[in-house]
Amino acid sequence: MVATIAVRDLKKSYGSVLAVDGISFEVEQGEFFGILGPNGAGKTTTLEILEGLREPDAGQVTVLGMQPWPRNAALLPRIGVQLQASSFFERLTAREQLRTFASLYGVSQQRADEMLSTVGLDDRADARTEKLSGGQAQRLSIACTLVHDPELVFLDEPTGALDPQARRNLWDLLRQINSDGRTVVLTTHHMDEAEILCDRVAIMDHGKILQAGPPAALVRGLDSPVRISVESGQLDLAGARKLAASAGGTDGVTDDGVSLTIATREPAPVLAGLAEQHALTGLRVQGATLEDVFLSLTGREYRA
Amino acid sequence: MxxxxxxxxxxxxxxxxxxxxxxxxxxxxxxxxxxxxxxxxxxSSSTPKLSVLEVGRVALLDNAAGGLHGVLQVTKGDNLATALSQVRKGNDDAAVQQRGNHLIVHYSIADQTTASVVQTVFASIVQQADQAQVGATHAYQLTTEQVExxxxxxxxxxxxxxxxxxxxxxxxxxxxxxxxxxxxxxxxxxxxxxxxxxxxxxxxxxxxxxxxxxxxxxxxxxxxxxxxxxxxxxxxxxxxxxxxxxxxxxxxxxxxxxxxxxxxxxxxxxxxxxxxxxxxxxxxxxxxxxxxxxxxxxxxxxxxxxxxxxxxxxxxxxxxxxxxxxxxxxxxxxxxxxxxxxxxxxxxxxxx
Structure with a gap:
């Protein structure tokens, strides 16, 4: 079985800037694959090469078993690309917009109108796209991407500037796209988003893939301590240290006057000890997240 | 498709x-x-008519009025002084007086084109009147047509x-x-x-x-x-x-x-x-x-x-x-x- 996307030793530079520096990865059919990385990591360039918008300098790329470059008319109807919310014709209504895109792919207007319902924009069908909210515009943009029922969907930062409600709302839609059997490739720098949506992620920086795998596996691979915190005042600092030591080692105990926090790699005995002392009020147990993996790989220093 | x-x-x-x-x-x-x-x-600037002030009675204008209708727009002027001032200001193109057989035309040379049109038109009026006087028959006739x-x-x-x-x-x-x-x-x-x-x-x-x-x-x-x-x-x-x-x-x-x-x-x-x-x-x-x-x-x-x-x-x-x-x-x-x-x-x- 041929992978939906197969990339081997891909390289691309702009002048002296090496945007993509020899990456290899595969995406299987039906997978939800995320490419994560800071700005300028090479995510967008990688996506553009997969979509057939740019010619790679070196390496092999096959998408659905075909070469995306040069512009491959046989491939285009099978992929759907979402660029950004404002890639619309000026001054058209949501319905006209979707119908226009549908006609470019030879898809019926009826199917376009159905798509409008799928993304929940029936009541905004006659609104000009300039009047849509950020979340609505993003939904319409995704509808335009899906109107021709592509097998493979590329989404570039789909939740970029949305508020939390709109983001969650969009996540449901993205999950639905994937559960219909489509392969989805997503770039994002929201780690929570990647952790929730993606089957597998690749973390990129400086044009290279630093790590790839299911988010949970990456987090486990980080082997970081679990942070257990309870409300302050139930246990003093010395008691907490003793408890942690008896549980088999600690990575630090702190009390900031609001919460007492124990970092440990052996959470079970610590939790049992806290329970014995009836000191579980306000309990929170936090494991490492994908964000910790990301920061440990790409560094914590701020990049403008 | x-x-x-x-x-x-x-x-x-x-x-x-x-x-x-x-x-x-x-x-x-x-x-x-x-x-x-x-x-x-x-x-209105395309076919300008000459606006002429008639000071006193100018019989020649009456005689010629029929043929010159398309060219002249004649109004009665009060007296010579105001008529001349109107011509000087460019509000009218000419002021005309007649003393017996003597036709006096006042015009301004501020606009040279208009000035020469005024001279030509009145010269022809006088000429026509002369010919009518001697009773000469018209051997030649001129018809003018504008080439639009x-x-x-x-x-x-x-x-x-x-x-x-x-x-x-x-x-x-x-x-x-x-x-x-x-x-x-x-x-x-x-x-x-x-x-x-x-x-x-x-x-x-x-x-x-x-x-x-x-x-x-x-x-x-x-x-x-x-x-x-x-x-x-x-x-x-x-x-x-x-x-x-x-x-x-x-x-x-x-x-x-x-x-x-x-x-x-x-x-x-x-x-x-x-x-x-x-x-x-x-x-x-x-x-x-x-x-x-x-x-x-x-x-x-x-x-x-x-x-x-x-x-x-x-x-x-x-x-x-x-x-x-x-x-x-x-x-x-x-x-x-x-x-x-x-x-x-x-x-x-x-x-x-």
């Missing part, structure tokens, strides 16, 4: 255009407003001038702004990712601009041919249609070139203004070339707008035919071809 995609692209672009109030304002309303305004101002097509009424150069300007700015701004906007919103990329040819995108956009240009032309002709402005289309006026189409292509290619370099809409419209506005003055739109100083007439040959304005004027108002239209069409298409080729070379789908 190909045809459906092309039709729906054209439909989308046309709707987008019609819903753009600013574009409608600038491409149709303002040029028409100019036409109406300047058409009204210059309407040679001496243009203002509407005949104003309409093609403003129409040319409207089409030039519509084409150049339309192409430049569309290209920059579509690149900015990445719509250009999105279209490249759809299974349609670049040609159908380009032809749809050009088709919309040509349609808009023909609408501009129809509105202009409708306004200019109203009895108020009185433009009379000459027989081969329809040749203006291919000239307007070729002009649209030429100015779209100018816009395309601007759009290929401009990074923002503001920059694109600023550059388009810098190109089109001076051209409107130097290419015969705002200053009719017949009345323009020699240097403007010389410079106008380098202005694409000249060929659009003069071409439409020739076939719409001057009664010329294919012989005048073909060179104009050829030059405009040539400009379109050369600039489009350059644009394609410098074109990019997006910024890197």
């Amino acid at each position: 190909k045809g459906a995609a092309f039709r729906s692209l054209s439909g989308a672009m046309f709707r987008g255009y019609v819903r753009d109030r600013t574009a409608l304002l600038f491409s149709i309303l303002i040029p028409i407003l100019f036409l109406v305004l300047f058409g009204s101002i210059y309407k 097509n040679k001496s243009l009424k203002p509407i005949q150069y104003l309409a093609p001038g403003f129409l040319g300007w409207a089409i030039a700015s519509g084409g150049a701004f339309g192409a430049a702004i569309t290209l920059v906007t579509w690149r900015q919103t990445k719509l250009l990329r999105r279209l490249r990712l759809a299974p349609i040819s670049t040609a159908s995108v380009v032809f749809a956009r050009v088709g919309v601009s040509v349609l808009v240009a023909l609408i501009q032309m129809a509105v202009f002709i409708a306004v200019a041919t109203t009895p108020y402005f009185g433009l009379k289309l000459t027989s081969d006026w329809w040749l203006a249609i291919p000239i307007v189409v070729a002009g649209t292509l030429a100015f779209m290619s100018i816009g395309l070139l601007i759009g290929a370099f401009a990074k923002s809409q503001q920059a694109a419209s600023a550059v388009a203004n810098i190109v089109i506005l001076p051209m409107a003055f130097l290419g015969g739109s705002f200053i009719p070339l017949n009345f323009a100083p020699q240097w403007i007439q010389d410079v106008s040959y380098a202005m694409p707008l000249r060929y659009l304005v003069i071409g439409t004027q020739d076939v719409m108002a001057r009664g010329e035919g294919v012989g005048a239209a073909l060179p104009a069409i050829g030059i405009l298409l040539g400009i379109a071809a050369v600039l489009s080729l350059i644009s394609v070379r410098v074109f990019s789908w997006d910024y890197i």
